[in-house]
Amino acid sequence: MIxxxxxxxxxxxxxxxxxxxxxxxxxxDAVEATEPMLAEALFGAVPAAEAAIAEVDGEPAGFALFFHNFSTWTGRRGLYLEDLYVTPAARGRGVGRALLAHLAGIALDRGCARFEWSVLDWNEPAIGFYRAIGAVGMEEWTVQRLTGDALARLAGRG
Structure with a gap:
């Protein structure tokens, strides 16, 4: 595996x-992204994110997509994992751990204070895996999101 x-x-x-x-x-049916959109976001003039690919026996077996955030409390940037995915055939073979370890190394190399991500509350296998590697759930925090009409209204454009 690489x-x-x-x-x-x-x-x-x-x-x-x-x-x-x-x-x-x-x-x-929620994915709106297209190949041109991802190409621009990942490899355009001003990349918005980065990705890592895990390969097993030369074949793609998973990926991690990440970007930097910033903590005013630490005064340093952090690494935020947007997506982690391992193909069903590759699960249980250390691919997810290898991807997370790769990103942890990037975070340390870049002087990041934190490495964070979100997980769906019903995804018990993932939560168990994250706890096993030492991740701590942020129980007091909830994600807030504005999209569509609500976003436009707040911006005064809707």
Missing amino acids: VRPATSADVSVILRFVRELAAYEREP
């Missing part, structure tokens, strides 16, 4: 993994 930075040649694989992840998370 974990490597994604390249522009991986965009179609990344989009396939995003769609498979959406299906696993019970939102198969």
Whole structure:
């Protein structure tokens, strides 16, 4: 198994993994991203995110998509994992752990104070795995989100 930075040649694989992840998370029709959108976001003039690909026997077996956030309390940036996905055939083979270890190394190399992500509250296998590697749930925090009409209204554009 190897974990490597994604390249522009991986965009179609990344989009396939995003769609498979959406299906696993019970939102198969929610993916709006296209290959050109991901190519621009990951490899355009001003990348919004980065990705890593895990390969087993030369075949893509999973990916992690991440970006930097910032903590005013620590005065340092952090690494935020947006998506982690391992194909069903590769689960239980250390692929997820290898991807997370790769990102943890990036976080340390870049002087990040934190490595964070969210997990669906019903995804017990993932939660158990995260606890086993030492991750701590932020029980007092909840994610807030504005999209669509609510976002436009708040901006005074709707």
